[in-house]
Amino acid sequence: xxxxxxxxxxxxxxxxxxxxxxxxxxxxxxxxxxxxxxxxxxxxxxxxxxxxxxxxxxxxxxxxxxxxxxxxxxxxxxxxxxxxxxxxxxxxxxxxxxxxxxxxxxxxxxxxxxxxxxxxxxxxxxxxxxxxxxxxxxxxxxxxxxxxxxxxxxxxxxxxxxxxxxxxxxxxxxxxxxxxxxxxxxxxxxxxxxxxxxxxxxxxxxxxxxxxxxxxxxxxxxxxxxxxxxxxxxxxxxxxxxxxxxxxxxxxxxxxxxxxxxxxxxxxxxxxxxxxxxxxxxxxxxxxxxxxxxxxxxxxxxxxxxxxxxxxxxxxxxxxxxxxxxxxxxxxxxxxxx
Numbered sequence: 463x464x465x466x467x468x469x470x471x472x473x474x475x476x477x478x479x480x481x482x483x484x485x486x487x488x489x490x491x492x493x494x495x496x497x498x499x500x501x502x503x504x505x506x507x508x509x510x511x512x513x514x515x516x517x518x519x520x521x522x523x524x525x526x527x528x529x530x531x532x533x534x535x536x537x538x539x540x541x542x543x544x545x546x547x548x549x550x551x552x553x554x555x556x557x558x559x560x561x562x563x564x565x566x567x568x569x570x571x572x573x574x575x576x577x578x579x580x581x582x583x584x585x586x587x588x589x590x591x592x593x594x595x596x597x598x599x600x601x602x603x604x605x606x607x608x609x610x611x612x613x614x615x616x617x618x619x620x621x622x623x624x625x626x627x628x629x630x631x632x633x634x635x636x637x638x639x640x641x642x643x644x645x646x647x648x649x650x651x652x653x654x655x656x657x658x659x660x661x662x663x664x665x666x667x668x669x670x671x672x673x674x675x676x677x678x679x680x681x682x683x684x685x686x687x688x689x690x691x692x693x694x695x696x697x698x699x700x701x702x703x704x705x706x707x708x709x710x711x712x713x714x715x716x717x718x719x720x721x722x723x724x725x726x727x728x729x730x731x732x733x734x735x736x737x738x739x740x741x742x743x744x745x746x747x748x749x750x751x752x753x754x755x756x757x758x759x760x761x762x763x764x765x766x767x768x769x770x771x772x773x774x775x776x777x778x779x780x781x782x783x784x785x786x787x788x789x790x791x792x793x794x795x796x797x798x799x800x
Contacts, residue, residue, distance in 0.1 A: 485794060486794070486798075487521055487522050488522045488523070488790070488793060488794060488797070489521070489522055489523060489524045491794055491797035491798055492524060492760070492797055493524065494797075495753060495797055496756075496758075497752065497753065497757060497758060497759060497760060497797075498524045498525040498562060498758060498759040498760070498761070499522075499523060499524055499525065499759070499760050499761070499793075499797075500519075500523035500524055500525035500526050500527070500561070500562075500564075500759070500760075500761050500762070501519070501523055501526065501527075501761060501762040501763065501764055501765050501778075502526070502527045502528070502529040502566075502723070502761070502762070502763045502764055502765075503519060503526045503527070503528065503529060503552060503765065504528070504529045504530065504531070504769070505531075505548060506765075506769060507519065507551075507552065507555060508551060508555070514783075514784045515765055515766070515769070515784070516555075518765055518766070518780060518784050519559075519561070519765060520559045520561070523561060524560075524561055524562060525561060525562040525563065525564060525608075525759055525761060526552065526556055526561055526562075526563055526564070527563070527564040527565075527566045527722075527761060528548065528549055528552045528563075528566065529763070529764070530573070531548035531549045531552060532549045532565055532566055532567070532598075533566070533567060533570060533573035534568070534569075534570070534573055534574055534575060534578070534594060535573040535574060535575045536548070536549070536573070537549065537594075537598060538575060538594055538597075538598075539575050540575070540577065541577055541590070542593065542597075544597060544598070544601070546601060549602075553602065553605050553606060557605065562607075562608065563605070563606045563608070564606075564608045564609070564610065564722070564759070564761060565598075565599075565602065565606045565608060565609040565610065565652075566609075566610045566613070566657070566722075567609075567610040567611075567612075567613040567657065568594065568595050568598060568599075568609060568610070568611050568612070568641065568645060569591065569595070569611060569612045569613065569615075569630060569637075569638075569641050570612075570613035570614060571614065571615070571625055571627075571628035571629055571630060572614070574629050578590060578629055579629055581632070583632075584632055584633055584634050587629075587630070587632050587633045588633050588634075588637070588640065591630070591633060591637070591640070591641060591644070592640075592644045595611075595641060595644045595645050595648060596644060596647070596648045599645055599648035599649045599652065600648055600649070603649065604649070604651060606652070607649075607651060607652050607653060608652070608653050608655070608759075609645060609652055609653070609654055609655065610655050610656075610657040610689060610722070611641050611642050611645045611654045611655065611656065611685075612638050612641050612642070612656055612657070613657045613658070614657070614658050614659065615628065615630075615638055615656075615658070615674075616658055616661075616667060616670050616671055616674065618660065618667065621666075621670075622666050622667050622669070622670035623670075624638075638656070638674070638678070638683075639678060639681060639683045642654055642678065642683045642684055642685055643683065643684065645684075646684040653686040653687065653718065654684060654685055654686045654687075655685070655686060655687050655688060655689045655718075655720065655722075656671070656674070656675060656678075656685060656687075656688050656689070657688070657689035657691065657722055657723075658671055658688075658689070658690070658691065659691040659692075659693055659723070660691075661690055661708075662690050662691075662692050662694070662698075662703065662705050662708065663703035663704055663705055663708060664703065664704035664705075664707060664708045665703075668708050671688065672711060672712065675688060675712070675715065675717060676715065679715065679716075685717065686717070686718055687712075687717045687718030687719060687720060687758070688712050688717055688718075688719060688720075689720045689721075689722035689723075690709070690719070690720070690721055690722065691721075691722055691723035691724075691763075692721045692722070692723060692724040692725075692748060693723060693724075693725055693763065693772075694724075694725070694726050694727075694744065694748075695726060695727045695728075695729070695775070696726055696727065696728055696729050696737065696740040696741045696743075696744050697729060697740075698726070698744055699747075700744070700747035700748060700750075700751050701747070705748075705751050706751045706754050706755070709751060709752075709754070709755045709757070710754070710755050712755075713755040713756065718757070718758050719752070719755050719756075719757045719758070720757055720758055720759040720760075720761065721748060721752050721757065721759070721760050721761065722759070722761050723761065723762075723763040724745075724748060724760065724761065724762045724763060725762060725763045725764065725770060725772055725775075725777035725778055726741050726744045726745055726748075726777050726789070727772055727774075727775025727776070727777045728740075728741055728775055728776050728777070732776070733776055733781075738787060738788045738789070739788055741776075741777075741787075741788070741789050742787070742788035742789040742791065742792035743792065744789075745779065745789040745792045745793050746789075746792030746793060746795060746796045747796075748760075749792070749793050749796035749797065750796045753796065753797075760793075762778055762779065763777075763778075764777075764778050765778065765780060765784075766778055766780040766781065766782060766783075766784050767780065767781050767782050768782040779793060
């Protein structure tokens with residue numbers, strides 16, 4: 463994709479600052495392409511001292527994901543004692559603003575309360591997993607119809623087996639199948655995803671995930687799609703990595719594809735015009751790859767650079783002050799077919 467020079471120049475010069483109204487919003491452009499666009503949000507959504515955060519989300523996004531508020535550790539810190547404060551508030555805000563919610567995440571090794579580690583038998587752990595999935599999905603019901611059921615279960619070790627150090631390893635090698643079956647039983651209307659990082663390209667990890675989901679399909683496991691996180695840097699090449707071909711093979715299995723945690727850090731040297739242009743190129747190419755397989759969602763991991771977990775790399779499409787960066791123009795241009 464070639465980013466229109468005039469659009470890039472206008473963005474760099476600030477001619478399309480937030481709220482100028484000169485172009486359609488991302489939400490409007492994405493709707494015409496049948497794709498959700500959005501980002502991960504936190505408690506800043508409710509911060510009266512930072513009103514531009516919620517204003518940006520409401521104007522530009524059609525889907526949000528609670529960055530940390532729906533993880534097991536946040537919802538069920540003690541056995542069968544659920545606290546839904548931030549999660550409920552986020553879902554309510556989304557409903558009021560016509561925004562959908564991605565549920566993230568039911569089973570993830572890196573956000574597990576201490577009591578789960580104290581379970582000693584596979585039966586105890588599986589019962590806790592089933593109860594957590596059932597309770598959470600029942601609580602949200604049809605207010606949340608997109609779920610990352612299992613997150614990052616494949617390791618980075620040679621051969622990319624399931625994580626041996628995961629607390630869920632005790633539940634047995636079929637715990638992923640079981641989690642999806644429990645989730646489907648809790649809400650048959652929900653779309654259920656396996657989500658992971660480092661698998662955007664054609665590589666060993668994406669091969670392992672491909673084998674995992676093909677196996678799930680062969681066993682009749684109710685999986686709807688795969689989420690590719692896309693935590694990248696501006697040196698990533700969508701073309702050279704074989705990303706489109708990779709996404710297509712999952713799409714060809716009849717699975718939905720989503721980009722779920724997109725951020726692209728700047729190269730060394732920071733926010734120079736050249737680096738911002740390179741970042742924009744990657745963002746535009748990512749959106750085009752997404753559209754190339756009729757993906758259903760393009761979700762970024764945050765709203766503005768200052769609030770990003772990778773803030774030093776200025777990885778998002780809005781700068782610290784919520785002004786649109788060249789990357790915003792690249793995403794919008796891709797949605798508009800430029």
